[in-house]
Structures are given as structure tokens and as C-alpha cells.
Amino acid sequence: MSDLATEIHQAVPAAELIDGKAFAAQLRGEVAEGAAGFSRDTGRQPGLAVVLVGNDPASQVYVRTKMRQAAEVGIASFPHLLDANTGEAELLALIDSLNHDDSVDGILVQLPLPAGISEAAVIEAIAPAKDVDGFHPYNVGRLSAGQPVMVPCTPLGCLLLLQDRLGDLSGLKAVVVGRSNIVGKPMAQLLLNANCTVTTVHSRSRNMAEECRQADILVVAVGRPGLVGVEHIKPGATVLDVGINRVEDEQGQSRLVGDVDFAAASRVAGALTPVPGGIGPMTVACLLRNTLTAARQRTR
Ligand code: NDP
Numbered sequence: 001m002s003d004l005a006t007e008i009h010q011a012v013p014a015a016e017l018i019d020g021k022a023f024a025a026q027l028r029g030e031v032a033e034g035a036a037g038f039s040r041d042t043g044r045q046p047g048l049a050v051v052l053v054g055n056d057p058a059s060q061v062y063v064r065t066k067m068r069q070a071a072e073v074g075i076a077s078f079p080h081l082l083d084a085n086t087g088e089a090e091l092l093a094l095i096d097s098l099n100h101d102d103s104v105d106g107i108l109v110q111l112p113l114p115a116g117i118s119e120a121a122v123i124e125a126i127a128p129a130k131d132v133d134g135f136h137p138y139n140v141g142r143l144s145a146g147q148p149v150m151v152p153c154t155p156l157g158c159l160l161l162l163q164d165r166l167g168d169l170s171g172l173k174a175v176v177v178g179r180s181n182i183v184g185k186p187m188a189q190l191l192l193n194a195n196c197t198v199t200t201v202h203s204r205s206r207n208m209a210e211e212c213r214q215a216d217i218l219v220v221a222v223g224r225p226g227l228v229g230v231e232h233i234k235p236g237a238t239v240l241d242v243g244i245n246r247v248e249d250e251q252g253q254s255r256l257v258g259d260v261d262f263a264a265a266s267r268v269a270g271a272l273t274p275v276p277g278g279i280g281p282m283t284v285a286c287l288l289r290n291t292l293t294a295a296r297q298r299t300r
Helices: 003-011 020-042 057-072 088-099 119-125 137-144 153-166 184-193 208-212 279-298
Strands: 047-053 076-082 106-109 173-177 197-201 217-220 238-241 245-248 254-257
Touching: 020 057, 020 153, 020 279, 047 057, 047 088, 047 279, 057 076, 057 279, 076 088, 088 106, 088 119, 106 279, 137 184, 153 184, 153 217, 153 238, 153 279, 173 184, 173 208, 184 197, 184 217, 197 208
Parallel strands: 047 076, 047 106, 173 197, 173 217, 217 238
Antiparallel strands: 245 254
């Protein structure tokens, strides 16, 4: 690039950074206040059972983070760290006992589960009122009927960030890239419930860039570094990058990146979440929020 081109390139205003880390800290503060009030009223803390099967290092980090942040906001966590050889029947029996344990308001089973255990069977075994991940078919159905109880944490975090930046989302065109049960589908449903015009794009979609370029709101949840570039982004759009990918840089250092080419996108988008520090912290904060919600609903 010539010096002049570089100068012009650098003069283009960068997208506003959506600081998920700061927003999540604020949300945790609100949950801490609510949890303190709950404890005063009931004589006990809201309780979160955290179930981890096996030794997956990433899952161990997630579980530790969730339990540490729970403690910080006054939520009691009850860890159940099970051997990788644990069978489905044993796990289902544990969930049944947690369903009947009055000190437990929320049950989190860290996914993925080892091969041989049916995720669907485990999710369906969790009492819907304690399903703080919002994955039980009852809660999925309630969300699609527009009567949500427990909303999956990552899409909920995205929605809160969008409403904070954009206010009323009615009439905005939203494109969600990815259609998983834990992110893409509930995200599209939440945006529809918020009166957006919603398109979901996935691995079989044609003309992905063209679809994405229509979006006022673009949410990307795929798991492919750099999948979304300038050609996917309408100037001024709000872009949320859910992807978490570990890559090696030129120096051989490992680092986390999202699905969006951050440097390129920040020259076109109106606002953009970073990775890390965007959606990740919001996911954990929303888990704590859901646990408090479950505790309040169970003691009504
Ligand atoms: P899944 O693998 O379950 O789903 C990925 C989706 O992306 C699928 O619907 C798939 O389509 C679609 N896809 C794959 N390739 C393409 C492509 N080339 N173009 C368009 N769509 C494509 O992933 P998750 O939804 O569980 O997670 C997505 C990402 O978000 C991951 O990086 C994960 O680590 C991250 N994540 C981050 C969280 C956070 O807190 N920040 C929480 C949860 C996940 P198809 O259905 O056709 O196969």
C-alpha cells in the first residue's frame, strides 16, 4: 500500500467497540444485588449445581470461571466433577437427585459430554425450572412461542448488548450465521421475538455474503476464524462475533480469535464485539442471571 493509501486507510473511522467485558461486570453487579436480596428474604443463597464429566481442558476452564464468578456474586455453587468413564445412567441419577435438592436452583451440565452419553437424554432429564442453560425442549418451546422462561445464555447476552446499543430492535434486518441449538437457532428466535426481520445462514446457504450485507445486525456463531470479512458487512452494521477459535500467530504464539476478521470489519461496521472480551463474558454473566431468576421463580 502507498503512503497516501495507508493514510486514507487509517483515516477511516474505526467501528465502535462493544465492550462485553464491562457490560458483563455491570450485569454481575445487578445479579449480586439481587442475590443479596434473595439471601436476606430466604435465609439461603441461590444455588447452582455444576456438572462436568471428564477432563476436557477447555471445559475445565469454563467450569472454574463459572464457579468463581458465581461465588463473587453470592451464588453458591455445588461442583460435581465426574470421571470420564461415568456412564449415562449414573449421570441421569445425579441429575434426578439435583432436581429434588431444594438448595439447587440451577443445574448446569457442561457440554460436550463424552461419547456414549446422549446429550439429548441428559438435557431432557433436567427439571425445566432448573434448566439455567435454556436447552430443555420445554424452554425451547416456550422461547419459540414468545413466552420465554429460561433463555440460552449466549443468545441472551447478545440480545442485551444489542438492546443496550440500539434500543428498540423493531423492524431491523438481522442475519444470524450458524444454526446450532445452543446459539444460532435461539438467537434467531430472540431477534424475531424482538420484531427484527430475521434470516439464518448456515453451511448450505447460497450467497452468504449477499445475505449478510443486508443486515443491520449481524451475529456470527460458526467456529471458523476469519469467515466474515468486509464483503459480508453493510456499512454501519452492528456485528456480534460469538466465535471462539484458538489460532497460532506468526510468532507461533497461541491466541483466541473470533469468526470475524476484526481488523477488516472494524473499518466497515458501525459497532463490533472483540474476541476475547465480547460475548464470552456476557455468556457467564447471563448464566448467573438465569440462576437468580430460577431461584426467585422457585420460591415464589
Ligand atoms: P456448531 O458447530 O454447533 O454450529 C456451527 C454452525 O455454523 C452450524 O449451524 C453450521 O452449519 C454453521 N457453519 C459451518 N460452516 C459454515 C460456513 N462456512 N458458512 C456458514 N455457516 C457455517 O457451533 P456452536 O453454535 O456451538 O458455536 C459456534 C462458535 O461459537 C464456536 O466457535 C464456539 O466456540 C463459539 N461459542 C462461543 C460462546 C461464547 O460464550 N462466546 C458460547 C457458545 C459457542 P450447518 O448447521 O449447516 O452445519
